[in-house]
Amino acid sequence: MDTLRSMSKSMKIEGNPFGSSHQRNQIFLRFVAFFLLIGLAYRFIITDSTVSPVPDVRTSPGSPPADPSGLTAVAQAPASADSPGNLTNASHNASTKCDIFTGNWVADPTGPVYTNVSCRHIQEHQNCLKNGRPDANYLLWRWKPRDCDLPRFDPELFLDRMSNKWLAFVGDSISRNHVQSLICILSQVEEVEEMYHDKEYRSKIWRFPSHNFTLSVIWSPFLLKAETFENTEGVSFSDIQLHLDELDHQWTDQYINFDYVVISGGKWFLKTSIFHENNTITGCHYCQGKNNLTELGYQYSYRKALRLVLNFVAQPNRKAQVLFRTTTPDHFENGEWNSGGFCNRTMPFNESQGEMKSEDESMRSIELEEFRKIQKGSNSDIGLLDTTSMSLLRPDGHPGPYRYPNPFAGLKNKDEHNQNQNQIQVQNDCLHWCLPGPIDSWNDLMVEVMLNREVYR
Numbered sequence: 001m002d003t004l005r006s007m008s009k010s011m012k013i014e015g016n017p018f019g020s021s022h023q024r025n026q027i028f029l030r031f032v033a034f035f036l037l038i039g040l041a042y043r044f045i046i047t048d049s050t051v052s053p054v055p056d057v058r059t060s061p062g063s064p065p066a067d068p069s070g071l072t073a074v075a076q077a078p079a080s081a082d083s084p085g086n087l088t089n090a091s092h093n094a095s096t097k098c099d100i101f102t103g104n105w106v107a108d109p110t111g112p113v114y115t116n117v118s119c120r121h122i123q124e125h126q127n128c129l130k131n132g133r134p135d136a137n138y139l140l141w142r143w144k145p146r147d148c149d150l151p152r153f154d155p156e157l158f159l160d161r162m163s164n165k166w167l168a169f170v171g172d173s174i175s176r177n178h179v180q181s182l183i184c185i186l187s188q189v190e191e192v193e194e195m196y197h198d199k200e201y202r203s204k205i206w207r208f209p210s211h212n213f214t215l216s217v218i219w220s221p222f223l224l225k226a227e228t229f230e231n232t233e234g235v236s237f238s239d240i241q242l243h244l245d246e247l248d249h250q251w252t253d254q255y256i257n258f259d260y261v262v263i264s265g266g267k268w269f270l271k272t273s274i275f276h277e278n279n280t281i282t283g284c285h286y287c288q289g290k291n292n293l294t295e296l297g298y299q300y301s302y303r304k305a306l307r308l309v310l311n312f313v314a315q316p317n318r319k320a321q322v323l324f325r326t327t328t329p330d331h332f333e334n335g336e337w338n339s340g341g342f343c344n345r346t347m348p349f350n351e352s353q354g355e356m357k358s359e360d361e362s363m364r365s366i367e368l369e370e371f372r373k374i375q376k377g378s379n380s381d382i383g384l385l386d387t388t389s390m391s392l393l394r395p396d397g398h399p400g401p402y403r404y405p406n407p408f409a410g411l412k413n414k415d416e417h418n419q420n421q422n423q424i425q426v427q428n429d430c431l432h433w434c435l436p437g438p439i440d441s442w443n444d445l446m447v448e449v450m451l452n453r454e455v456y457r
């Protein structure tokens with residue numbers, strides 16, 4: 001952990017957090033770079049120690065854990081305005097006209113189906129229970145679409161329906177966050193076997209043996225062919241070269257295997273990048289004049305990328321059912337990730353409180369426009385997994401400082417030495433989601449759209 005801390009410290013100094021606090025693009029660049037850095041540091045830790053990246057668990061399979069998280073003791077059911085409906089009794093008929101993406105979070109004292117103990121697939125940085133996040137009310141909500149009830153994810157049923165199938169998630173670290181949530185839910189019914197991981201543990205394949213259900217996550221943050229340049233510490237030393245007319249073979253080469261694909265773009269498009277089209281450089285995003293190139297903006301590259309992706313998956317010979325997941329809002333308040341921004345709320349927003357940041361707004365409109373275009377123009381099996389607004393209402397669902405155990409240990413000493421600096425001491429993550437946490441509900445929506453698709457078309 002000391003490595004992480006000193007790395008994040010040098011990152012802050014190098015990043016000059018005071019100079020450009022209004023430049024959210026730049027900030028995101030750093031934020032993303034920071035997580036990449038952390039990811040690399042994590043990799044060093046795991047490769048150096050030849051220890052499995054999956055932390056040891058002391059549960060004996062078969063015997064249910066006796067609430068080791070202390071959830072029941074800590075958590076109180078939030079005051080409920082809406083009495084919870086019948087979770088298990090989905091009226092699918094009502095769903096015909098129901099927009100499951102619009103709604104509210106309502107109190108659900110049942111809590112999550114897994115904990116840090118019953119699921120051993122939670123990455124340390126999202127393991128808020130293990131890392132000592134003190135409040136637990138964020139675990140006691142369920143998503144309630146405005147006009148209908150959403151059935152709760154049934155892992156048995158899901159695994160049965162997915163027998164002999166292959167589901168792949170393609171995207172960035174949020175996709176990894178999502179797939180870990182899915183695995184945690186499913187592993188309560190059947191433990192998963194890891195079949196493959198790449199060197200960086202960013203792309204993986206798992207299998208649920210008794211159902212012959214295969215699950216992949218493919219690291220492809222741009223979905224496009226892209227060259228990124230990082231030194232061994234994960235710090236970028238040259239601009240990203242982004243090929244706006246070529247998809248990333250990491251996922252397209254395997255595409256023929258998949259029966260279901262959940263694909264998403266996102267924050268990486270906010271990084272400085274040079275655009276290539278037709279073998280020439282056509283422009284860039286956030287180039288700050290240094291390359292004498294035309295600033296075309298991330299909106300340009302994001303739209304081009306999505307168009308290419310959607311055209312690829314919509315080709316008539318494709319067998320895979322595709323869900324396109326919309327962008328994820330972050331919840332940094334009073335600053336950004338590197339300038340003291342934090343997310344210490346302990347309650348969801350109600351429908352009128354959430355406010356989207358302009359980048360998220362802009363990315364989502366591009367997503368919806370391109371999705372509608374492809375939906376009109378083809379008979380393909382592409383659905384929308386519009387998790388943006390439900391996620392926007394959960395400022396309480398992020399790790400914040402609880403990215404590792406005891407984040408505040410030793411802080412008091414540092415404070416005494418740095419009293420005049422308003423520089424932050426502890427890194428907050430207000431982008432990824434705690435596991436268990438609100439992202440678990442993405443799977444409820446995913447299953448509905450995937451397996452009851454005809455209802456929502």
Ligand SMILES: *[C@@H]1O[C@H](CO)[C@@H](O)[C@H](O)[C@H]1NC(C)=O
Binds near residue numbers: 085086089
């Ligand atoms: C929930 O289900 C129970 C029986 O299973 C029923 O008595 C009750 O009326 C239902 N509530 C709603 C809101 O549908």
Ligand SMILES: *[C@@H]1O[C@H](CO)[C@@H](O)[C@H](O)[C@H]1NC(C)=O
Binds near residue numbers: 086089090091
């Ligand atoms: C589910 O809903 C149907 C129709 O609303 C109702 O007839 C049935 O009793 C419900 N089942 C349960 C278990 O609540």
Ligand SMILES: *[C@@H]1O[C@H](CO)[C@@H](O)[C@H](O)[C@H]1NC(C)=O
Binds near residue numbers: 091093
């Ligand atoms: C739902 O619709 C189907 C056919 O459209 C019908 O057979 C079924 O009875 C309906 N179920 C309920 C609970 O209304």
Ligand SMILES: *[C@@H]1O[C@H](CO)[C@@H](O)[C@H](O)[C@H]1NC(C)=O
Binds near residue numbers: 116117
């Ligand atoms: C799970 O979290 C609790 C705190 O909520 C902690 O005491 C326990 O050690 C954790 N166990 C594992 C295996 O992470």
Ligand SMILES: *[C@@H]1O[C@H](CO)[C@@H](O)[C@H](O)[C@H]1NC(C)=O
Binds near residue numbers: 164165212214
């Ligand atoms: C297992 O599933 C894969 C597809 O994911 C399929 O190709 C293969 O035939 C299945 N194996 C068996 C034994 O059914």
Ligand SMILES: *[C@@H]1O[C@H](CO)[C@@H](O)[C@H](O)[C@H]1NC(C)=O
Binds near residue numbers: 278
């Ligand atoms: C690239 O080439 C295609 C076809 O040759 C053309 O339609 C397109 O406008 C070109 N794009 C750029 C940015 O020059």
Ligand SMILES: *[C@@H]1O[C@H](CO)[C@@H](O)[C@H](O)[C@H]1NC(C)=O
Binds near residue numbers: 292
């Ligand atoms: C930058 O662009 C300007 C205007 O297009 C041009 O006059 C200048 O020569 C370019 N500089 C370089 C270094 O390419």
Ligand SMILES: *[C@@H]1O[C@H](CO)[C@@H](O)[C@H](O)[C@H]1NC(C)=O
Binds near residue numbers: 344345346
């Ligand atoms: C969040 O932190 C701010 C600033 O430290 C504090 O004023 C506020 O009360 C905190 N909110 C909660 C819910 O802890």
Ligand SMILES: *[C@@H]1O[C@H](CO)[C@@H](O)[C@H](O)[C@H]1NC(C)=O
Binds near residue numbers: 350351352353
């Ligand atoms: C949402 O919450 C705010 C602040 O707590 C409150 O003022 C507002 O009335 C709430 N709106 C609804 C629709 O509940």
